[in-house]
Amino acid sequence: MTGDRPLLEIRSLEVVFPTPGGTVRAVREVSLSVNPGESVGIVGESGSGKSTIARAALGLIELPGRIVGGEVLWRGRSLSDEKIARRYRGRQISLVSQDPMASLNPIRTIGVQMTEVMARHLKLGKQQARRRAGDLLEKVGIPEPGRRLDQYPFELSGGMQQRVVIAIALSCDPLMLIADEPTTALDVTTQAQILRLISSLQKELGLALMLITHDLGVVAGACDLLKVLYAGEIVESGTADALFHHPRHPYTAALLGATPRLDGTTERLRIINGQPPDLRSVDIGCSFSPRCPNSTSYCESEHPVLEPDSRGGMFACWHPQNHLDARSVPREG
Amino acid sequence: MSATGSTDHQLVRPPSHGWIKAVLQDPSALFGVVVLVMLVGVALFAPWIAPLDPTKQDLGARLLPPFYADGGSFEHILGTDQLGRDVFSRIIHGSRISLTIPLVSVTLAGVFGTAVGLLAGYRGGRTDTIIMRIVDTLFSFPGLLLALTILAVVGPGFWTLAIVLSLRIWMVFARITRGLVLSAREAEYVDAAELIGASPARIMLRHIAPNLTAPLSTLAVIEAAHVILSEAALSFLGLGIQSPQISWGLDVAIGRQYVFSAPWLILLPGAAIAISVLGINLLAGRLRIAADPQESAKRFAAAATVPGAQSG
Amino acid sequence: MGRYVLKRLIQAALVVVSVTVVVFVVTRLIGDPVAVMLPLEATDENRAVLEAQLGLDRPILVQLGDYMADAVRFDFGDSLWQRRPAIDIVMERLPPTMVLVLSGFVLGLLLGAVIGVVAAIRPGRWMDRLFVLLGVLGISLPQFWIGLVLIVFFSVGLGWFPTSGSGSLRHLVLPAVVLALPILGRIALVTRSSMIDELNTPHVKDATARGLSRARIVVAHAFRGAGIATITVAGWELVGALAGGAVVVETVYAWPGIGFTAMQAIERHDIILLQGVVLVIAVIVVTINILVDVTYTLLDPRVKFD
């Protein structure tokens, strides 16, 4: 494994979903890559296309959704070839999804759900797989792993279920973990446990991590690189430090301002006016322009493209924020 | 939370009136509509449509084959039976029973069953437990056999038949209604209406009842098909409609004795039953989808997977 | 768990008792058994004799008590037609019915499940549409008619199968197929619909994301879940075949089973034999329902915990 070749490469991806009300353009011109051992956070609100990107990275855009442009490459090979995708999925790229209760089959034991994956990819025998399953459960911090193997998901708490899902994801020694809102269904204290677990496993095993979330707090500690999605597009990307401390795109800045903070000092949250756009009829100009404080008529008619900035990051905006601290941006009051 | 968030919004949309259009675009449902319209039309206007008196015997013209077979003629377009009665006219008149029996039985069963289901679902607690225990018990009865016994002892007849058939299906309405009421009561907006102090009557009428109409009318259509089949079977066994009244099932039973010499006496009236029930069931299948917004979204998704199908 | 089993047993007993009472009420109170059993020209004296013979001259509650006490021992009295215990006749005729019903049921269940699963794999495609139409046909065609149609074509026309009777495997084919049709239809439709739901659950999608083979996902994940609905419907269909379909199909094919016997009893005004048939079938139906419940707990671990 060479360090300079990306594991996952998404190039100009376009995904649409036909609905009775029109075709939803869920992902537009998205390009990104993840290198071995890297932790990339993808931040966006609902409808921003972040989960679709997670699915695409597994070659799993399901009908009625369709990839209408671009490609997804895993170590240089296209995942739109179902045969190739099936070989890597669960083996080299694993998924941890939002709701662990929904992610596990309710009527099969945890042991069966763990061993079937190892039987498929690692061709392990029943006994071997079971032993490995027990070890994995221990590794993700589940007490009495032997007993758990014969239990059903509903006999475990949400936090324990998510640990099982993580154990399954790690069971074939993958190169990359995709965690799609892994803690949204969990309580705060459990969320902290799970985030800590994912981070430490990532470092320990040298995994690449793609962490998808709506919560800026969740990615702040866990990711080195960030991509901010708005209405199906990446509007800004860069290192976590750069994005949090010196956001260039007004949406990134506004999102930071709108996020309530425990250590915050202000009484009022900064708001972003209006609603996200209807993805069935996207404007020709900048999608954020109707809600943007910096917007001009130019923004409404000309679509900004991602451009590199001086710090190695990228942003798509005609009127970017200055290099100021996000917290010094004037707050609405 | 997903990229398809906007489709989730579609799911909570109330069932729109576009369903008429949807039904007409679906060939099997369209077939169902045509069958149903024909059944109703033929039953209503039977005396005017039928070329001959269905009960008029003509022993000189016994067992004449239909027009398509050797020796058939257009005078008796579908042939005659062992008493020389015109099969076509009998089929046309037979539609009346196939319309009235389900109408009466389903109405009786629907009204009674829905009332019981509403009571159980809305009162809950002990009332619910007792009612549902009774309903469960009745579900475990050997249905048709018990109906046969009642008809054998009490004696057949239109009303006995209609009542016995409604006794077999009212529990379905009770159970479904109760389920619908319970799930509607779970709805957060019902909870919200209770919180603002809306009266039970208002909650029932304004917030719960609208959830019942679509599924219950679909159920009525499904059960009507079921009743047509049961009536035909009971009449075939000699315990339903009795001569001189005309029923398709009864005519098949008569034709049975001529299975070697005059198979049309079986084939044609039976085909009338089969087509009617098939049409109604196909329509019901589409109605069920139209009544359930989630189901129709699924259907849309499925249709979108077919290459060349409409994509919005 | 104990409470659950006890509840089910009590409910089963309740069903049998209430069927017994309903049959009693129908035959003794609503109907007039003596009038039904005697020929039209019978005198009042004949009436009185038969009434005394059947014990109908005693108070109604005493009759009910005796009736129930006898019913518990499966003693329904002597058949008027054959002049021997009704239960003996029922027991003689039960095995042919079981052969017919079980073969039709297994045929319908297996074919229906396979059709439902295959249809659900690609909803909306021509295969699915064809199978759905097949399923709707199965539940729409009147059994007595399709039975006669098959006789017209395969027995009268092609001479492949006998028109009626029993004794060989060839006798079994047509009635079993007719009995299987509605079962196949309903099982196929229900299995298809719950398979589609199941294939769209997040856990099935995540199983795909784990790289499991399509076959394993369809069989080990989706069908296992969908199977719960299939089992429920299979239970209803088995009951329907036994208590309804068998009567019709056996009558059409003169299959010497319990349903055919019921119709013979009705023709010969043998109410005692008829009620024997009804009560024995009621017991079997209740047993089937319990078996379905047991199957549930085997398939769905959540049921055990109520």
Place this chain on the structure above:
Amino acid sequence: MSRPLLEVRGLSVVYDVGREGFWGQRRTRLQAVDDISFSVERGQTFGLVGESGSGKTTTGRAILGQVPISKGRIIFDGQDVTRMDGRQLRSMRQNMQLIPQNPYGSLNPRMNVRDLIAEPLVVHRRVRNARQATERTVELLELTGMSAADLHKYPHAFSGGQRQRIVIARALALNPHLIIADEPVSALDVSIQAQVVNLLQDLQERLRLTYIFISHDLAVVRHISHRIGIMYAGKLVERADRDPIYQNPIHPYTEALLSSVPIPDPTVERARRGEVLPGEPPDPISPPAGCRFHTRCPLSQARCVEDEPPMENRAPAHQVACWVR
């Protein structure tokens, strides 16, 4: 300050959740809320914070009379609600309204905006005719940042944030004094969440509303609350004004909760690699004896296992239930 608008004294709620034992001879009880007390001053916001299953929603429901109270008193505006008869209760309840969590489910999809917002007015005969109802509805829509153009639209035409505004307008229709907001923004996106939080603050100022703000999100609660109560496994473990809760938390659970909330700042996040609170909340059907937190508490001592700590004053207006601190 004058007498508080709402006082909750020793509130307990017990649910029957089923039966246990071979014959089902024992009833299973779940003590959802156990002997909690707090009061809410007029025009202020009391933040009730806890994880799922902590009893916070049940507390709100009990105040609204939606679940039976097994012990305790609820005193609203000086009157004991728990002793009222049906009619008094009905008129009293008009002064308390709920804003539920899920703006997608809490609006009847078959009713348009006008009918939804006017429903409380119609139910309580606050308007005489349709014209009055419409007028008042428009007023309420404008108050919540919507417009009269939305009157005849159905809920599906709106986004989550707009729906929550409709829900708020509906809650305000009867001019209530107290609003219980149960996770009102947790189903919303961050950018929309801020709009709704700010709207609630504006409305509080303009209409002198009193809020009970139920939430699992300590960051949101901080922005809107004056006083805060922390719940754990059916008990109130700490109660204080906002700043002391965040700056000097006393109860170990409050402290753990605060350190679990991720902060949207990589520098801060990387620096605070403290211990994560281990374990999980106890089974509410059989909670541990003594302090309910002792099974997870880093400071747990012998006494915590045996005796339940009472709520005691640690500072002015700052009460904590803990033996160790």
